[in-house]
Amino acid sequence: MDKMPAWADAVLVPLISILLAAILSALVILAIGESPTEALWLMIDGALMRSSGWGYTLYYATNFIFTGLAVSVAFHARMFNIGGEGQAMIGGLGVALACLFIPWPHWSLALLGATGAAALFGAAWAWLPAYLQAKRGSHIVITTIMFNFIAAAVLNYMLVNVLRPKGAMDPATAKFPEATHLPTFQDMFSTAENVIFRGSPANITFFIALLACVAVWVLIWRTRLGYEIRAFGHSETGALYAGISPVKITVVAMLISGGLAGLMALNTTMGEAERLVLNATEGAGFIGIAVALMGRSHPVGVLLAALLFGFLYQGGAELALWTNIPRELITVIQALVILFTGALDNMVRKPLESIFLSLRSKGA
Amino acid sequence: MTDTPAIELKGISKAFGPVQANKDISIRVMPGTIHGIIGENGAGKSTLMSILYGFYKADDGEIWIHGRKTEIPDSQAAISAGIGMVFQHFKLVQNFSVLENVILGAEDGGLLQPSLSKARGVLKHLAEEYELQVDPEALIEELSVGHQQRVEILKALYREADILILDEPTGVLTPAEADHLFRILEGLREQGKTIILITHKLREIMEITDTVSVMRRGQMTATVKTAETNPEQLAELMVGRKVLLQVDKVPATPGKPILEIENLRHVDDQGVERLKGISLDIRAGEIVGIAGVSGNGQTELLQVLGGYCHATGDIRVNGTPIDLTGKESDGRSRRARGIAHVPEDRHHEGLILPYTAWENTVFGYHRDAQSGSGFLMDNAAIKAEAAAKMERFDVRPPNPNLAAKNFSGGNQQKIVLAREIEQNPDVLLIGQPTRGVDIGAIEFIHQQIVALRDAGKAILLVSVELDEIFSLSDRIAVMFDGQIMGERLPSETDQTELGLLMAGMTNGQEKAHG
């Protein structure tokens, strides 16, 4: 029998882990001579108390939903895709090429085209590590790490040597044409007398991210492919017995994962910067790991975790603006969340299990 | 012989959560004897030995070694107390040499060279004394299973163990290797070593032990002198009631051949030929049992037939050949051709343990029309059908939402059986149908297999339990070293003849290889 109810494992363990991460983060803030409560208040104020703050929070959350889903899908097939960062970079390249070289008549068509390009490029970047894992047994964690660095070199080369407009100094593409500019939340939700989300980068891509959550949920829990992905993740020998091809599942799951990571570029590159810059991903590929771990690889969990990290990012930016706490505090929090939910989860789970066991024996 | 036992256990108890693995166990083993501990799977033998070797701490009870009360908190303490253990699954470093494995943990000083030289000498001496020849410089991965086991014994002797525990030592051995092992054990007994032999094979107990203890459901039910007992009595003590050796069934009326296998060959990843030209027919309404010591190609045969292991040769189902290497050689294509498969290992193959029971009832059939339409699965329909299947196969508890890992072994097996039999296949492959299954479920499972036969299906049964082969099969084929040594009718053969075939001997002649 299970030692504790499924809901406790799914909800209590991550919640306690986050609590531990929060306490440690508060101690870090104290240690650098600032007040944790004031910091928290500043973060809430900057990220949630104004529509423009929400505009940033949701903008960041959009990135993290995509990368979190990417890591989750791979997790279901028991693969650790650390390559979200590289896949998102190459996805950005796809977006840039689609926006720059295809004369789109309207942003909606451009969005469709760029979505395809982003997913395709991201998936393509995940293909070789997946293939090598499936066919040659090359450890996917290592190959995807290597591919992150190779992606950075590719992007660097493309931006410096190929796509940089003549005479421009910084390694970036030209501005995308007007017709590819996506409607922001400000465009969509403001009225003439009441402007909301002013100047914030949240854009229509957020809704694509929500759609992606639904799509991943259907994929994993309602389709035959999802059944196979999860079965393979639980037991490779079982998959073989059932006629599920490990090679196919490994490759397909990674292609989906890479495609989702690539989609992130829609938000940063097409939605916000409107050109491709060198550091478009800003580590969001890695935050996907934290988001997937915290969200238990479930789209609802991923959405909630992505919103939390969106809040942390926006709040962290506010902190850096108004206090002496640098933005890197968020990196620390992110590290603690990954540590407690992904690596030290047994430290949390074991005591919980014994509590539930003793409760049960008392009840019995 | 003195009166002080080499090992005495007093009232050992150990519980894992609600499961009482060992309950108030007491035994005395005199020095210079071989003491057998016999019991079914899950009777608590292994737990008891783990306590003796410091893997688990007993909740209650005392261990006395040579008349001294001894605490064994870890393996180091067991070794110091003179206990050596040969595990069922060897504890060897595969890419180390024999010497390195022997000295590991028993080195003299910080530098390796002196230890290696010393061990080389000791090993030479031990080899001569106990027939434990093995090349000290060979890597473990290059050695046969029998030789690897010798290394395990050498490890214990090198540590000057005078009490040697062997856990199911013959499970992986050929009969010839097993005989050699017994000669070694007899030699050790002559030198005054005390040996505890854990097994579930009555024959071994009768052949070599001086005294024997029987365990059942965590308790020691009896300790007797081997000379004063017989296999029937031990079997009864083991299972707690008369063993049902005969399954009720009418004589088979085989029809036309359904499954035809011709010259089947398989070479594994290491380049070892595991199937060396198997030919076998199975007709409608017939159970063909494959007897053999495990590891002689039975697993590979099932996997090839099940579609997830490549091979050469011919297999025909209902007269049409099936694809052995190409696109159609996977489990799904086999199922489409009417071959259902209850695999030997339900934990790693037959079930996805974290999946719910209902998800498991379509495992392997999840792409069929019965499981949904298009890309989607019809979870509600599967769940409803699962509840009905579980009802029909008496799965307890009949809750389709429970994860497979939460069912007992017997009920897990019933879930697999329900899934495969309800597909109404032409051919049923079934491996170790009752391994780790409680007695009550065994009868039910056997009845289901016979019922399927009576419905005119072809059934291939693989089992290492000779009793099971005898009671279920209409025809018996014996496998040894990737070949079929011979086919017999159960009415015209006996355990002795099959035992010889299983050992690779035909007409009293041992085959040249092996």
Place this chain on the structure above:
Amino acid sequence: MDLATILQVLDSTIRLSTPLLLACLAGLFSERAGVFDIGLEGKMLFAAFFSAAVAAFTGNAWLGLVAGIGASLALSAIHGLASITFRGNQLISGVALNFLASGLTVLIAQTWFKQGGKTPTLEDGARFGEITLPFAETLSGVPVIGPIYAELISGHAILVYVALACVPLTWWVLYRTRFGLRLRAVGEAPDAVDTAGVSVVRLRFTAVAICGILCGIAGAYLATSLQPFFSKEMTAGRGFIALAALIFAKWRPWYALMTCLLFGLLQAVALRFQNIDLGAFTVPVQVMDALPYILTVVILAGFVGKAIPPRAGGEPYVKER
């Protein structure tokens, strides 16, 4: 290309290889014991900051080194706790520690020094100076051999020689001592070690600690010798190149030396010549940057010799029969 240029490139190869080599050997100890460590980068970064910070405060490079080792060991302890004691996911733990180091170093640097995440530039005593080996002066006049000895072999910081000495030392420990035998065994078959009465936990913690010490030296070298200060993200992926080198070297010490020198050479060449003109076409600098990773993928793919990691690597040890 003249001898002077070649010597310059090779000299810089040795400097750049040193942190790779130390981190690579660090990973070797950990992974040989069955604990995967993709947190080499974070440990180096952590050590780099604390060594530079303490060296800046005390003006003593040696104290900086000690602090760097201590900082790296602290992260090792967390990694050990997660992957050995609590049997967590070793890869995820490594990822987390990389972020922890990346965030905390800047956070603390900003709090202590208020220079945007940097430490002040270290003065002479606070950094490891170059050591002139005996006869370097006298021999420098001799053609070819003289400059090679004087510039290439002599004239490095002490930590460079420490790193080089670690190669034969690692080999000796691994293959000639009881500890090495047990270390290799615990990475291949921890159950064999356990049943032989040796503590798996203690062995693995020892290995992880050695990994911490070596990463500590590597980090200290970066911030007190290769450069005289700490700056944000100054490890710049070296931990991952070291990881790549470890795989490339198939977890063997002498191969590790060779691989790290090769990868160091790539970095030195990329630093010295931006784009390399091969006549028919130019090799862009990005190719040089990506080459270590590409080579590692090729090796991992098994097209050029198979890299087989320690069998029990990445798996927490659970006692079972």
